[in-house]
Amino acid sequence: MEAVDRVLPEPLRQLGPSLPLTLFALLLAWLFLGSLLLRLAPLASLSLRGDALARLFLVGLLSALPWVRSLLWLPLAWFAVTWVGSLPYVTGRAAALATPPHAAARFLRRGLLADGLLLLACALFFWAQGGTWSRAGSGYIADMPPTTHAPGESRAPVDSALPVMRLSLSADAVLAPLERASSDRSGDADRPSLRTRLQGKIFFGIPTSAVLLALCLSALLVKLASAEVLLRALHARQVFLSPTIRAATGPLLLALAPLLLALHLWLCLRGLW
Amino acid sequence: MSQRALPAAWPCIVTVLAVSLTCAATAHAAPKLEVSASTLRIPSGPHFAASSAVTLATEHKNTHLSAEITLFNRGDAALALHGLALSPDSAGFSVAESSLKSALAEPLPPHAQRSIRVQYQPTPGRQQAYGALLIYSNDPRDTDDPRTAERDFVRSVPLCAGESTLALWLWLAPLATGLLAALLWSLRQRRAASIRWATAGLLLLSGALPLFLLGYATHAFVRGFGVAQGNYGYQFLLQRVLAQSLPLTYHAGLDGLSLILAWSLELWAALRVASLLRSLWLPSCITQPDDRAPTARCLFAHTLLHSMALALLVSLDLVPLLFSLLVLHTAMGGLLPIRPRRIFTTVAVPSFFVFVAGLCFLAAHSQPTLLSSGGFVEHTTDLVKLSYQNYFADLPLLSAAGTGLWGRPIAPALYGLLALATLAPAIGLAVLCLRSPLSAASAPTCLLPVSSLVGFYLLVRVVAGLLPQAHSVLLPSLSAFSLFACAAAAFSSALRRTVRLEQRLPALPLLVPLSGALVGLASATATGTLAALLLLGSLCLSCTWLGQRLARLPRRTSCTPQHGTAHAPKNAPDAAESPESEALRVALLLFYAPPGTATFVGHALLALSAFAALRGVSVLYVALWLVSQYFALLWLRDQPIADKPPPPARSLHAGRALILASAIACFCVLPLFELGHTWSLDFISHTRHASAPPGPGFLAHRGR
Numbered sequence: 001m002e003a004v005d006r007v008l009p010e011p012l013r014q015l016g017p018s019l020p021l022t023l024f025a026l027l028l029a030w031l032f033l034g035s036l037l038l039r040l041a042p043l044a045s046l047s048l049r050g051d052a053l054a055r056l057f058l059v060g061l062l063s064a065l066p067w068v069r070s071l072l073w074l075p076l077a078w079f080a081v082t083w084v085g086s087l088p089y090v091t092g093r094a095a096a097l098a099t100p101p102h103a104a105a106r107f108l109r110r111g112l113l114a115d116g117l118l119l120l121a122c123a124l125f126f127w128a129q130g131g132t133w134s135r136a137g138s139g140y141i142a143d144m145p146p147t148t149h150a151p152g153e154s155r156a157p158v159d160s161a162l163p164v165m166r167l168s169l170s171a172d173a174v175l176a177p178l179e180r181a182s183s184d185r186s187g188d189a190d191r192p193s194l195r196t197r198l199q200g201k202i203f204f205g206i207p208t209s210a211v212l213l214a215l216c217l218s219a220l221l222v223k224l225a226s227a228e229v230l231l232r233a234l235h236a237r238q239v240f241l242s243p244t245i246r247a248a249t250g251p252l253l254l255a256l257a258p259l260l261l262a263l264h265l266w267l268c269l270r271g272l273w
Numbered sequence: 274m275s276q277r278a279l280p281a282a283w284p285c286i287v288t289v290l291a292v293s294l295t296c297a298a299t300a301h302a303a304p305k306l307e308v309s310a311s312t313l314r315i316p317s318g319p320h321f322a323a324s325s326a327v328t329l330a331t332e333h334k335n336t337h338l339s340a341e342i343t344l345f346n347r348g349d350a351a352l353a354l355h356g357l358a359l360s361p362d363s364a365g366f367s368v369a370e371s372s373l374k375s376a377l378a379e380p381l382p383p384h385a386q387r388s389i390r391v392q393y394q395p396t397p398g399r400q401q402a403y404g405a406l407l408i409y410s411n412d413p414r415d416t417d418d419p420r421t422a423e424r425d426f427v428r429s430v431p432l433c434a435g436e437s438t439l440a441l442w443l444w445l446a447p448l449a450t451g452l453l454a455a456l457l458w459s460l461r462q463r464r465a466a467s468i469r470w471a472t473a474g475l476l477l478l479s480g481a482l483p484l485f486l487l488g489y490a491t492h493a494f495v496r497g498f499g500v501a502q503g504n505y506g507y508q509f510l511l512q513r514v515l516a517q518s519l520p521l522t523y524h525a526g527l528d529g530l531s532l533i534l535a536w537s538l539e540l541w542a543a544l545r546v547a548s549l550l551r552s553l554w555l556p557s558c559i560t561q562p563d564d565r566a567p568t569a570r571c572l573f574a575h576t577l578l579h580s581m582a583l584a585l586l587v588s589l590d591l592v593p594l595l596f597s598l599l600v601l602h603t604a605m606g607g608l609l610p611i612r613p614r615r616i617f618t619t620v621a622v623p624s625f626f627v628f629v630a631g632l633c634f635l636a637a638h639s640q641p642t643l644l645s646s647g648g649f650v651e652h653t654t655d656l657v658k659l660s661y662q663n664y665f666a667d668l669p670l671l672s673a674a675g676t677g678l679w680g681r682p683i684a685p686a687l688y689g690l691l692a693l694a695t696l697a698p699a700i701g702l703a704v705l706c707l708r709s710p711l712s713a714a715s716a717p718t719c720l721l722p723v724s725s726l727v728g729f730y731l732l733v734r735v736v737a738g739l740l741p742q743a744h745s746v747l748l749p750s751l752s753a754f755s756l757f758a759c760a761a762a763a764f765s766s767a768l769r770r771t772v773r774l775e776q777r778l779p780a781l782p783l784l785v786p787l788s789g790a791l792v793g794l795a796s797a798t799a800t801g802t803l804a805a806l807l808l809l810g811s812l813c814l815s816c817t818w819l820g821q822r823l824a825r826l827p828r829r830t831s832c833t834p835q836h837g838t839a840h841a842p843k844n845a846p847d848a849a850e851s852p853e854s855e856a857l858r859v860a861l862l863l864f865y866a867p868p869g870t871a872t873f874v875g876h877a878l879l880a881l882s883a884f885a886a887l888r889g890v891s892v893l894y895v896a897l898w899l900v901s902q903y904f905a906l907l908w909l910r911d912q913p914i915a916d917k918p919p920p921p922a923r924s925l926h927a928g929r930a931l932i933l934a935s936a937i938a939c940f941c942v943l944p945l946f947e948l949g950h951t952w953s954l955d956f957i958s959h960t961r962h963a964s965a966p967p968g969p970g971f972l973a974h975r976g977r
Contacts, residue, residue: 008943008950011800011881015874016943029869029936037929040862040912041855076877079902080868086906108906116899119877120892123884131885140885 011126014072024064025073031057032080039087051250054084058253065264071122074265078118078223081257082111085230103233110226111258117219118265121212128208129197195272209272216269220262227258304381305348306412308430313406315340315393315434339369339392342430344381344408351380355409355425357389359432360643363404364503366432367392393434398495399503401510402434405643416649429648437509440525443486443535444583447542451479451576459569472572473553479576480546483583484539490527491536491948499951505657506955507589520650524590524657529952530806531586533945534730537810538586541722542579544817548824549575574607582723586730591632591654594735599625601727602698609716613705617717620701628694628731631687635739639663660738660959688736688743692751695731699724699787706783707766710776711823718778718820722813725787729809733794733956741960745797752791753890759784759897778819779908781901782865785894786812786872792887792894793879797961801882802953803946808875811935815863815872818931822860822924825853858912859928863935865905870935871942 017025035053042049061077068074086108131142201208234251315338346352354376357368369390381387391406408428415426454475457468490509499506507526515521527535552567577600585597602621606614640663642653653659666684702724705717737744763780786808793805866872876898883891 008946009799011878012803012943012946015939015946022940026936026940029939030933033867033869033932033936036862036867036909037859037932039909040858041925041929072874072877072881076868076873079873083867083906083909086910104910105907108903112899112903112906116895119880119895120884123881123891126881127885133888 011072014070017070024060028057028060028064031060032084035084035087050087054087055250055253058084058257062253062257062260065260068264069268071126075115075119075122078115078261079112081261082108082115082226085111085226085254085258087254103229107226107229107233110222110229114219114223114226114258117215117222121215121219124203124208124212124215125194128201128203128212129194132201132208133203198272212272216265220265223258223262227255227262230255230258302349304346304350304352304383304410304412306352306408306410306415306428307345307347308408308428309343309345310430312431312433313340313342313391314436315391315432338395338434339390341388341390342406343386343388344376345386346381346383348412349383351382353380353411354387355411356407358407358409360405360407360429362643363402363406363432365393365396365399365402365434366404366406367394368406391432393432395434396503398498400435400495400508401437401504402432403510403512404432406430406432429643431514433512436511438511439486439490439509440511440527440587441523443483443490443587444580446482446486447479447583448576448580450475450482451572451580454479455569455572455576458567458572469553473550476546476549476553476572479579480539480542483535483579484543487532487535487539490532494527494532494948496947497951500661500955500958505661506952507657514644514648520644520648521592522590522644522655523588523593524655525587525593526589527587529949530730530733530956533806533949534726534809535583535586536945537726537806537813538579538582538723540810541726541813541817544814544821545575545579545719548821570607574604577601577604578608578720578723582727585727589656591636591656591659591735594656595629595632598628598727598731601723605698605702605720605724608720609705610713613709613713613717616705617698617701621698624694624697627690631691631694632735632739634687635659635663635665635668638665638668656735656738660741663739665740666742684740684743685747688740688747689751691736691740692732692747695736696728699728703762703783703787706778707762707780709778711778712776712826714778715820715824715826718823719817721783721820722809722816725790725812726809729790729794729805737794737956737960744960748791748795749887749890752788752795752887753893755788755791756890756893756897759788763897763900779865779901779904781897781904783816785897785901786875788897789876789879789894792883792890795890796879796883796886797957798882798886799950799953799957800878802956803949804875804878804882806949807871807942807946808879811866811870811872811875811938814931814935815860815866818928819857819860819864822853822857822928825924826857853922853924856922856924856928859925859932861908863928863932865901865908867905869939870932871938872935874939874942 016022031053035050035057038048038050038053058081061080065077068077086104127140131140133139134141198209198212203211234255344352344354357373357376359366359368369392372389372391376387376389389406393402395402406429408430409425410428412426412428415428454472457475458472460468494508498508504510504526506528508528510526511523513523515523549567549572581597581601581604585594585601588594588597602625606618606621609617636652636654636659639652639659641649641651642655642658642662644650644653665687667682668684668687669682699721702717702721706714706721709717737748759781762784766777766780789808790805793801793803793808796802863870866876880891880895880898883894
C-alpha cells in the first residue's frame, strides 16, 4: 500500500484541524445553528433567545478572525455572517426594530454575492498555486508531474500538485500557535510563499494575481456595501439610539461584522500586492 | 416354425453379444480423473479448521498457507497428467514444486491417487484471493481449453482463500428479519401486544443488523487497499458459481464507494425504521384501520427496498445487480400512492429496460473469460472483468467492417443512454416532489435519496466502469446540462401558480445537491468525488427527515385530476398552522442547509474542487447555490415569530438534534473520507484515458 494514497488531499484535510480548533469551530457552529433554531422554534423552557446566541456567535467568530486563514473556513464564515445578518430583519419582536423588506432583500443579495465572489477567489487561490490553465486548451495543468501511481496509470493531475489551503503569504507572517501547529502537522512549513507560487501564472490570458485582486476587491467592496445597507436600515429605525446598551449591541455587532470581515480579508492579502 | 429356428440361432446371438461386450469393455478402458474437492478453500486467517474434503496445513515459518488436493484415477487406463497451471487471476497461489515434479513424472495407474499441494502466500492488506488450478490430462471427459489451438483436456479446481460472507449477510439479514416482521404484521391479531412487540423487535433487528455488519466492515476495512494491491480494490469478496451451465454467478464485495454509500443508505434506513416503529404504536393502528398506520405491504416494500439497495451496492455481477434493481424499483412503486406510482412506473420501467439492453449489448461483446469455478465462459457478466478486462470504446454499432455512420464507435451514445437510464428514476421522483403540494410530497421525498444514491452508484460503478473513455469526455457536459435543468426547473416552479409557493418544496435545495454530485464526479478530483458522496449522504438525512415530517401534515381528502395530488378542503388547516409546523420548519432548515451543516460543507468543497477542471460549470454551480441560499434566507425572514411557543413535540427535539449532529458530522467526516480516498484515486485513474485531455473543459477554454 502506498502511504500517499492514505493521505487525504489538502482541501479535505482542512476538515480535521487540531482538537482545540475543532472544538472551538464546533462551538461556533452550534451557536450559529442554535440561534437559527431558536428563531424558528423557541424553547418554552429556555429563556435564551436566538439573538443572544447570534451575538455570542459573532463575538466568537470576530475574535477568532485573525486566525482564520483557511480557504475553506473563510468563505464559510462569510456565509454564516450573512445568515446571521438576516436575523435583525426577523427577530424584531417590537415592530420598530424590523427593517423594511426591500432593505432585507438588498442586504441578502449583496451579502451572498460577496460570499460567492470570495468562494470563487478562494478556489482560484487554491488551484493557481499548483498549476495553470493552458492557453492551448488542455485545461488545468499541474506544475509537478504525478509520481505516486502505478506504471501506465496517471493519477488525477489536479490533486497531485498539492497546493496550500491557507492564506499565508509570507514566511514571517504572524501565526498563532494553533495555526503553526496545524501547518507543522501538514508538513508544509518550508513551502514557498503564496506570492512566489503565483508568479507567472495566467488565467484566461490575464495574470492570475490580477484576477485574484479583482475578485477579492469585488468581494470586499460588495461586503462593505451590504454592511452599509444594514447600517442605514438600522439607523433609520433608530436602533442604535436604544435606551439600553443590550438592545443596541446586537444590531451593532451584526452591522460591524461584514466590515470586519472585509478588513480581515484585506489584511490577509496585503502581502500579495 | 419359429420355435424350431430359435435354437439354431443361439450360437449367433451368443457370438454377437460376446463381441459387443468385448467392444464395450474396450471403449471403457479410459482414464477417469476425479478430484477430492470441488473447491479448494484456504482460510487466510490464523485460525481455521480442516475440512473433510481438503487436508490443510499451515507453514507458519514462511507465512505460507497450503492445502492438499488429491487426484484419483477411477478409470481402467493410466491417467497421463500433461501439466498443472494456475488461472491468470490466481495471484498469491502457487503449486508446490515437489508436487509439480512428482505429479508430472509418470502417469497415474488405474485406481491410484496422487496428492498436489497448493500454497497461498497472503500479501499485506489483501485478505481474499480467488483463482483456479488447471489440470491438463488425457481424460476425454474434461473440457477443451479454448485458449489453445490443439485439443487438450483440462479440469479446473477453484481456489479460494479467505472467503468472506459479510457482503451476503449485509443484505440477507435485513431481508430475512424484515420479511418476518411483515409476515407477523399481516396476521389478523394485530392488536395483540405480543405481535406488536415481535414485529417491532424484528424491524429493529432489520435496521440494526446491517449497521452492526457495516461497523465491523468499516473496522476491518484496509485503508489504502486499491487496484494496485489486488482484487481490483475490493474487500470482503465472495464468489460463487450458482449454475455452471447458464452460467449464473454471485460475486459480491465492498470497496470505498460501496461502503460510504451503504452508510448513507443505513442513515436513511435508520430514520425510516424509527418512523415505522413509532407508527406501530399509533392508537389508530391498534383500534381501527388507518392509512397512517403501516400496513404489512408497507413493511414488505420497505424491507425489499432496504435489502435490495444493499444487495445492489455489494453486487459485482450484472445478473444479481439487475435483479436487485428490478425489485428495488418495484418496492419503490409499492411505497408510492397510486397516481405518483403510475408516473414513477412510466419512467422507471422503460429506463430499466434501456439499461438492461445496453448492458446486454456490452456483455455480448465481452471477451471469453474464466469463471471463479475455473470453467470457461464465452461472455462474462462479471462487472469487474467487464470494467477492467474489456475495451468497449471502439465498439462499432454494426460490425468492425461497417462504414459511414453505422460503423462508428457507439460508446458516447451508449454512455448517454445508460447514464440517462440510471438517473431517470431519481429525476422522476424529483419531479413528483416538486409538482406535489407539501402534504402529498412525503413519499417521493422519502424515496428520492435512495433513488439518487442508487442512480449515482450505477453511473459510477457500471456506466463509468464499462465506458471510462466516454465518461471522461461526456460527464462534464452531462453535469452542465443537469445544472441548466436545475435552473429551468426552479424557474418553472416559481412561475407555477396552481399551488402556492409556501405549499411546495423549494426546487433548488432539492436539485442542486443532485447536480452537485455529478459536478463533483466530473471534477476528476478526489476532493470532488468524496464531496459528492458527502452531499448524497447528507441528502439521505435531510430529505428523509423532511419527508417524514411532511407525512405528519394534515391529510387531504380528494385528488386533483391534473397532478394526482391533493386539494385541501376549504376548512382544512394550513401546513403552517398544524401542530407539526414547528418540526416541519426545523426540517426545512436542515433541508436548506445553512452554514455549518454537512451539506453546506459539501457544497463548499465541491465549489473549490471543481474550479480547476470545470471553471464555467463551477461558476454556474456556485451561482445556483447562491440563489438557493438567497431563497432560504428569504424563507427564514418570512417565518412568523411565536410569542408563546407551543409544547414541543418529540419530533421537534429530534429535528434540533439532527441539525446539531450535522454540524458535528462536518468535523467527523474525515474517517469516512479515508475509507473512500483510495477508491476515488483508482476511479480517476480508470476513467482518465491517456488520449483524454488532462481536465474536462466544457465551458472552459479549450482550443484545438
